[in-house]
Amino acid sequence: MYHLPLTLETPAENLALDEALLEAAVTGELPGEVLRVWEPAEYFVVLGRSSAAAEVRLDACTADGLPVLRRPSGGATVAAGPGCLMYALVLDLDRVAELRHVDRAHQFVLGRMAAALASVVPGVAVFGTSDLAIPASLNGSPPRKFSGNSLRLKRNRLLYHGTILYDFPLEQLERWLDRPARQPEYRQARRHAEFVTNLSVGRDDLTASLVNEWNATEVLTRWPRERTAELAACRYSVLDW
Numbered sequence: 001m002y003h004l005p006l007t008l009e010t011p012a013e014n015l016a017l018d019e020a021l022l023e024a025a026v027t028g029e030l031p032g033e034v035l036r037v038w039e040p041a042e043y044f045v046v047l048g049r050s051s052a053a054a055e056v057r058l059d060a061c062t063a064d065g066l067p068v069l070r071r072p073s074g075g076a077t078v079a080a081g082p083g084c085l086m087y088a089l090v091l092d093l094d095r096v097a098e099l100r101h102v103d104r105a106h107q108f109v110l111g112r113m114a115a116a117l118a119s120v121v122p123g124v125a126v127f128g129t130s131d132l133a134i135p136a137s138l139n140g141s142p143p144r145k146f147s148g149n150s151l152r153l154k155r156n157r158l159l160y161h162g163t164i165l166y167d168f169p170l171e172q173l174e175r176w177l178d179r180p181a182r183q184p185e186y187r188q189a190r191r192h193a194e195f196v197t198n199l200s201v202g203r204d205d206l207t208a209s210l211v212n213e214w215n216a217t218e219v220l221t222r223w224p225r226e227r228t229a230e231l232a233a234c235r236y237s238v239l240d241w
Contacts, residue, residue, distance in 0.1 A: 002031065003216035004223060005207070007038040011067050011080075014038060015046065016231035018088045019072050020224040022152065022159040025090045029224065033095075035216040036088040037207050043081030044069060045176055048150060051077045052181065060175045069236055073159065075130060075150030076180045083167035083198070085206050089214070091158045099158050105151055106130050109160045113147070116213030117164075120201045128184030130162075134197060143186050144197035164206060166199045 004021075008014050017036070024030040044067040045056055051070075055077040061068050066079075080086060089109065091099055098104040110126045117124045117132070125143075127133040132147035149162030173192035187195050199206070210216075 001214050001216040002034045002218050002220035003211055004034055004036040004220040005038070006036065006223065007041065008228070009041075010232070011040060011042065011044040011046070011069055012232040012236035013228060014040065014086070015069055015071055016236045017223070017228045018159060018161055019152075019231055020227040021088065021090050022072075022154055022157055023227060024224045025092075025157040026155050030090065031220075033092055034088075034090045034220055035210060035214045036090075037210060038086050039203065040081045040084065040086065042067075043079065043172075043176075045077060045079050046071050047077045048075040049073055049152075051075075055178050055180055057176055057178055064176070066176060071150070071161075073150035073152040073161065075148060076182070077177060078148050078163055079168075079173055079176050080163060081168065083165065083169065085164040085166060085203055086161070087164065087210060088159065088161035091160065093153070093156045093158055100153070102151065102153070103129075105153075105158060105160065106149070109151075110149065112213055113149075113162075113210075116209045117199075117206070119209050119212075120205050121199050127186050131184065132162075132164075133186070142188055142190070145187075145195055146197050146199050164199065165196060166201055166203065166206060168198055170196055170198065 047070045093099045114124045123135055125135050127143055130149040131145050133143040133145040135143050146165045147162055152159045170193050
């Protein structure tokens with residue numbers, strides 16, 4: 001598998017690059033499967049493909065200068081920025097047939113993500129449909145989420161991407177995000193800051209754990225620059241696409 005350790009200048013360009021990698025894989029322009037790891041330089045909010053804008057506190061985001069964007073995959077609205085490591089996997093469905101089924105794709109990828117992170121954070125587990133969390137502690141506190149994930153299937157390829165919180169200002173989530181309409185049972189109606197947590201692990205160790213698990217040993221030097229720029233300008237620069 002290839003490794004693409006690349007963060008572009010703007011949130012729109014970074015979201016566009018994930019989709020451009022998927023399209024390049026579908027058309028055969030990408031030489032193989034890819035793990036991309038990146039971290040935003042600024043804060044922003046991103047809605048899932050069918051998420052409602054009501055999940056975002058737009059007034060607060062506007063006041064704080066946060067871009068509000070939409071991604072091509074499903075899932076709930078998230079806030080990202082410094083202290084939130086982002087990853088994207090572009091996988092070949094012909095190599096792993098179970099990836100063609102949404103539920104199995106979540107189980108397959110998150111199982112490996114949990115295994116990767118367990119080397120630096122013991123006890124990581126899959127919760128809900130597409131979350132990674134620290135299980136309930138011995139003192140009875142409920143599970144705390146640190147990673148939300150989503151996917152998009154296109155022909156014979158899968159884009160699977162998500163977040164890993166490790167040094168994010170959790171207190172800002174209540175300011176920028178409203179409560180989602182759909183919540184996993186394990187959330188127990190908790191507020192954002194009570195539901196999510198940061199991992200006590202540095203960025204380099206997190207990245208290394210993912211690279212090792214996915215055997216992403218070769219750096220990808222050629223990526224779809226023109227398609228990324230086109231998607232960023234025509235699609236990701238506006239919320240309603």
